[in-house]
Amino acid sequence: MFTGIIRGKFPIVRLEDKPGLRQFDIALSAELAEGLTCGASISVDGVCLTAARIDGTTVGFDAMEETLRKTTIGELTQGNTVNVERSARMGDEIGGHVMSGHVSTMAQIVAVEESQNNKAMKFQVAPEWMRYIFSKGFIGLDGASLTVVDADTQAGTFQVWFIPETLRLTRFGEKGRGDRVNVEIDAMTQTVVETTQRVLSEKN
Numbered sequence: 001m002f003t004g005i006i007r008g009k010f011p012i013v014r015l016e017d018k019p020g021l022r023q024f025d026i027a028l029s030a031e032l033a034e035g036l037t038c039g040a041s042i043s044v045d046g047v048c049l050t051a052a053r054i055d056g057t058t059v060g061f062d063a064m065e066e067t068l069r070k071t072t073i074g075e076l077t078q079g080n081t082v083n084v085e086r087s088a089r090m091g092d093e094i095g096g097h098v099m100s101g102h103v104s105t106m107a108q109i110v111a112v113e114e115s116q117n118n119k120a121m122k123f124q125v126a127p128e129w130m131r132y133i134f135s136k137g138f139i140g141l142d143g144a145s146l147t148v149v150d151a152d153t154q155a156g157t158f159q160v161w162f163i164p165e166t167l168r169l170t171r172f173g174e175k176g177r178g179d180r181v182n183v184e185i186d187a188m189t190q191t192v193v194e195t196t197q198r199v200l201s202e203k204n
Contacts, residue, residue, distance in 0.1 A: 002099040006144020020065040033057040043085040046182040048101025065076030104185040113200040140184030
């Protein structure tokens with residue numbers, strides 16, 4: 001389980017593609033790597049991955065074909081930075097919202113607005129996902145817990161605004177139009193929507 005509070009963006013220092021598998025290493029900070037053991041779950045750009053190798057503060061991961069096909073992990077190159085969050089522990093403050101690290105779909109950035117100390121991005125997803133995305137609702141983008149400012153169901157788009165601290169700690173300060181992000185739909189919202197639709201369908 002994760003909270004959607006990104007602890008920082010860290011570089012990919014090694015990447016190797018093998019048949020049906022991508023292996024890559026991330027150089028973490030000493031603080032984030034402290035106490036980390038092989039087998040631990042870590043959110044990498046919103047994807048829950050298992051720490052497979054640890055060498056000091058460098059942590060290695062294995063991403064299988066399914067992950068590469070359905071998330072942006074397949075688009076990464078050596079030198080890219082990624083958003084990282086360690087899994088939540090009992091007693092941790094839930095500053096964002098509960099997230100699983102299981103990516104629902106990907107969204108594309110279709111517009112960017114920037115002004116002093118502000119950055120807004122408009123994202124587009126496949127139309128079927130818009131039934132779970134509401135203005136003022138939660139959404140997970142590249143592992144960050146964010147609030148939807150505006151949702152346009154007909155256009156299949158939604159907008160998110162970023163404060164300077166979020167831009168500093170995450171990759172969103174570097175991303176622009178045409179880039180893709182991993183989307184995790186809020187599980188509670190999805191459950192409520194699907195349950196309501198099922199009940200209404202049964203009544204009709």
